Each structure stands twice: as structure tokens, then as C-alpha cells.
Amino acid sequence: MGRLDNKIAIITGGASGMGASMAELFTKEGAIVIAADINEENLAKISELENVEGMKLDVSSDENWATFTKAVIEKYGRIDILINNAGISSQKSPQDITDQDWAIMHKINSFGPFLGIKHVSKYMKEAGKGSIVNTSSYTAIIGSGLNSYTASKGSLRAIARAAAAELGKSNIRVNTVFPGVIETPMTANIGQFKEAMDMLVRATPMGRLGQPEEVANAILFLASDEASYITGGELVIDGGYSAQ
């Protein structure tokens, strides 16, 4: 018996990092995973896993979401789980951020998950159930990074809470995780800045960075029926970084 037996799960950003780790874990637990991503090369790789179908999706496009969800429903009949995980980051300082930088960041990191909730909840409402998990960031909780990334992840936090309030009566749960620094392609360049890396590790009570599987395990729980009375939940996964 798997913890996600017979579930149809969409994972955005499912072709890399934490999303790819979730795709692997979810299928081991019995789910059929649709890895939705903009990166076609990585989609081809993740589709080699059993019970993972890679589908191209730009999460920032309303039109893309409409076509994509229709195709998933036509093929699989329902959507039980949506993981709003796709995202981009930027290290630009406040002085360098342009209005275009700001717009792109929000379009992918905040409007993208909003669109996911908009399109998928329509089908979940018809089915009378569903589970949505969003990947925000610890930067949305602590005062870290005066930039468009932090703002977009804070926006996602607010959207998720509002969605939980709105969709609870339809038996659709909406929860959010707040990872600290996790070793994925997104953070690969931190290693080049040894000083920054040492500082991060020193500031983390557990004395190390996180691994994608450690986020995937937490999201698995929230996505599954084991979390049946948890909605509007917020789970920090940061080795204690934000606790001090």
C-alpha cells in the first residue's frame, strides 16, 4: 500500500530539483505524476521514470494552464493533487531591480501558483475533493532579501491562505511549505561564494543545508490523505534557520 495510491498528481517545476525529487517519491507511493515544466530537456529525462509523464507548461500563462488541465482531465479523468512548485530566483540587489525584473518574478512565482489554483480547483470542485501544496520560501517569513523574490514568495503565502479559506467548503485543502536553503540547481551557484555558504551553514542550527528529498517528504505528507484536516497550514523546512 502506497501513501498516494491511485492519486493523479501535478507537480509544476517537476523536471528539476525539489520537483523532480517529489516526482520520484510520489510514484514510489503509488501516484501517477504529471511533471509540468518549461524545460523540455529535463522533462524528457524525468519522463523516463515509471508513472511520470512530462508535459510542457509555462505556469505564468493563463492560456497554457487552460489547455494543460483540459489535456490532463481528458487523459486521466481527474486531478487529486497539485503541487505549485515551479519558480525562479534572482540575486539582484534592490538598487538594480527594474520594473521588468519585478514583473517577471511575480508572474512566475506568484501569478503562476494563482493560475494553478484557479484552473485545477475547477476540476477538484467537480470531484468534491483535492489537495494543493505551494512551495514558498523561508524568505517570506523572516526578514531576508529586500528583493522581488522575497516579495513574490510573500505574495504566494497570502494567496495560499486566501485559497485555503475559500476552498475549504469544497473539501479542497491548501497548504504551503517554506524551505530554507536546499541544495538544488537553483542554489548551485552559492557554492562558488564560499563565504556566503559558510555563513548560511553557521546560521543554521542543524549545521547544514537541506536536501530536496527532505522537502519532498514533507510535501508528500501534506498532499496525502494523512493530512485530511490540515488546510491553511504553513510548514517551515529550514533546519531551524528561522527559529532563532
Ligand code: NAD
Ligand atoms: P530548480 O531550479 O531546480 O527547479 C525549478 C523548476 O521550475 C525548473 O525545472 C524550471 O524549469 C521550472 N520553471 C521555471 N519557470 C517556469 C515556468 N514559467 N513554468 C514552468 N516551470 C518553470 O529549483 P528548486 O530549488 O527545486 O525550486 C523549487 C521551488 O522551491 C521554487 O519555487 C523555489 O523558489 C523554491 N525554493 C527553493 C529553495 C532552494 O534553496 N532551492 C528555497 C526556498 C524555496
